[in-house]
Amino acid sequence: MLKKLMKHDWIALSKKILAINIGLLAATILGIISFQTPLWTSNMPYLDLLAMLILLINIIAFIIAGAGVTIYLAVFFYKNLFTDEGYLMHTLPVKSSQLILSKLFTGFLAQILTIINIIVCVLLLVMGAIVGFDGFSELPEFFKAIGNIFSTIAKAMDMNLALFIIVLIVYAIIAALCSIMVIYGSLCIGQMFSKRRIMWSIVFYFVLYTIQQAVLTIGLAAFAQPQIEKIDAYSYQLSGSVVTSPSVDLTELERLASEGILNMVTQTLAFSALITALAAVGLFFLSKYMMDRKLNLE
Amino acid sequence: MEPLVQIQDLTKNYSGHPGAVSNLTLELSKGKIIGLLGPNGSGKTTLIKMLNGLLVPTSGKILINGKNPGIETKAMVSYLPERTYLQQHLSVGEIIDFFTDFYADFKPDVAYGMLQNLGINPKDKLKTLSKGTKEKVQLILVMSRQADLYILDEPIAGVDPAARDYILRTIINNYNENATILLSTHLISDIENVLDEVIFIKNGSAILHTSVDSIREEQGKSVDTYFREVFAC
Amino acid sequence: MAWSLNADRPIYSQIVERLETQIVSGQYKPGDKLPSVRELAAEAGVNPNTMQKAFADLERSGLIITQRTSGRTVTEDVAMIQQIQKSLATEQILSFFERMEELGYDKENTLKLMELISKEAK
Secondary structure (H helix, E strand, C coil), rough: CCHHHHHHHHHHHHHHHHHHHHHHHHEEEEHHHHHHHHHHHCCCHEEEHHHHHHHHHHHHHHHHHHHHHHHHHHHHHHHHHHCCHHHHHHHCCCHHHHHHHHHHHHHHHHHHHHHHHHHHHHHHHHHHHHHHHHHHHHHHHHHHHHHHHHHHHHHHHHCCHHHHHHHHHHHHHHHHHHHHHHHHHHHHHHHHCCCCCHHHHHHHHHHHHHHHHHHHHHHHHHHHHHHHHHHHHHHHHHHHHHHCCCCCCCHHHHHHHHHHHHHHHHHHHHHHHHHHHHHHHHHHHHHHHHHHHCCCCC | CCCCCEEEEEEEEEEEEEEEEEEEEEEEEECCEEEEECCCCCHHHHHHHHHHCCCCCCEEEEEECCCCCCCCHHHEEEEECCCCCCCCCEEEEHHHHHHHHHHEEEEEEHHHHHHHHCCCCCCHHHHHHCHHHHHHHHHHHHECCCCCCEECCCCCCCCCCCHHHHHHHHHCCCCCCCEEEECCCCCCCHHHHHHCEEEECCCCCCEEEEEEEEEEEHHHHHHHHHHHHHHCC | CCCCCCCCCCCCHHHHHHHHHHHHHCCCCCCCCCCHHHHHHHHHCCHHHHHHHHHHHHHHHCCCCEEEECCCEECCCCCHCCCCHHHHHHHHHHHHHHHHHHHHHHHHHCCCCHHHHHHCCC
């Protein structure tokens, strides 16, 4: 049954998602083409207005792709399960957990495809700009630079590049799934009230978001602490030795600092993933409970 | 024979509306067309929601074929709500696919046959159809299932008289003696000829459950007239 | 179109009367096959159980015969049909006399008036 639910949810979602992503691609292609013309560099009047227009179109397309998909997922969840359509969905011979998971997985797919599209479009725009302004010959430099950034971070984290990329991907998947579940969960919590349900959903979402941010900030401080102590200790050591040796080696200090920041960042990311995951799992069971025991369609 | 539906001491209290359903006890047997009659706010809708598993009782028991409302009963119950509950952007054909996927007892050829009789094009999107046609489509979907219990909530309310005749004839034609049809409606005089039995619901309880002909014999009036007496304001 | 049925009398007895009328008047001839319960119920706009009950009544009185393989047919017993025709007609006449009495016509005057009108109506 879960597969069937996902099939039909995807049929419903894909039309709009496809439209948003095609729109983004179209804006990107427009941008790339514009980069190949003297539009951006000439001084002729009105051409810069056209350039502004193209820039605006791209900005809007990216915003719609980024935020629009998430908003649309929330709207679809609410409409399909808690308005008139809910009379059909909740009388199907399926479990409420299947209803939730189906929307979670299809929403995740929609989100991931859109994110990939966004990344591709950004890359294409940058490449288009490079080709347009500096010529094809500069492209290999660009790719090398990106490769370097990844390698540097990976080395700093004492991981090989492949592992680093896998970690990033896993983190992205968890983050996407959990953030979607948190939205769905907030909508379900709102349904437990008898009036002004959407208002309560939004309130709950912001409360949860604020709590998450607070926990993160505390966590950040907590993770920063040991790193700062390490640096302090070394500095103290260093200041002690200045008296005995005239030239001070700061490279170790620099290394500690960058290592410290990196550790802090990775620990915070992991901690944040954990928090969101806990929230998501908790909300999943709360949502299931709501649909099983507290459902009351208008 | 075991009754199809057993309801015992069913109660539903909402905050702000206690006793929406209050100690309601009822039995529905197989092979009958039963009218659920009562004014707005009498508890009909609440009862129907509980039968469909859309609402959880505060106390009391509901058994459909011996089972509590849940996934198994949802596969046995075919429900026509009062509202348009189908995704409007889908075509009629796509909705038939949907029902075929989820309901093992759904017969697509029966549905297509009825659609053809009415000249409804399966490629048409729901949102392009008139209100009356939408209601007919929903009824066709519900009656194309081979369910044990059909629950029809106001099936003829917003429809013209010719469409009403068609809907009532469809209900009669799809009748089978192993299934029961529960019809909730305000338009009593239009449907009482089609009913075997009627249930009067008042203030969350069933105050009467008898056959149509009994009322006519004993009271010498139509169910519609009798209803107006019983529920006079 | 659904049959027009009186709303304050039991449905099934009205169906019995109507079927009896159709049989005695020759709409359904002796030996004719009757439509199924479901077909007739849909045509009449009534509940199939009610139609079934009416058929059962007619089977009891012998006007309709149910055969396992060929369904329901009108009896071939012409005498019985005529008997029922006569008794239905008698009922009508008796109730007619009653109504005429309400209008102030006794039986004699009723018959006289009937002859008069019958002649004029030619």
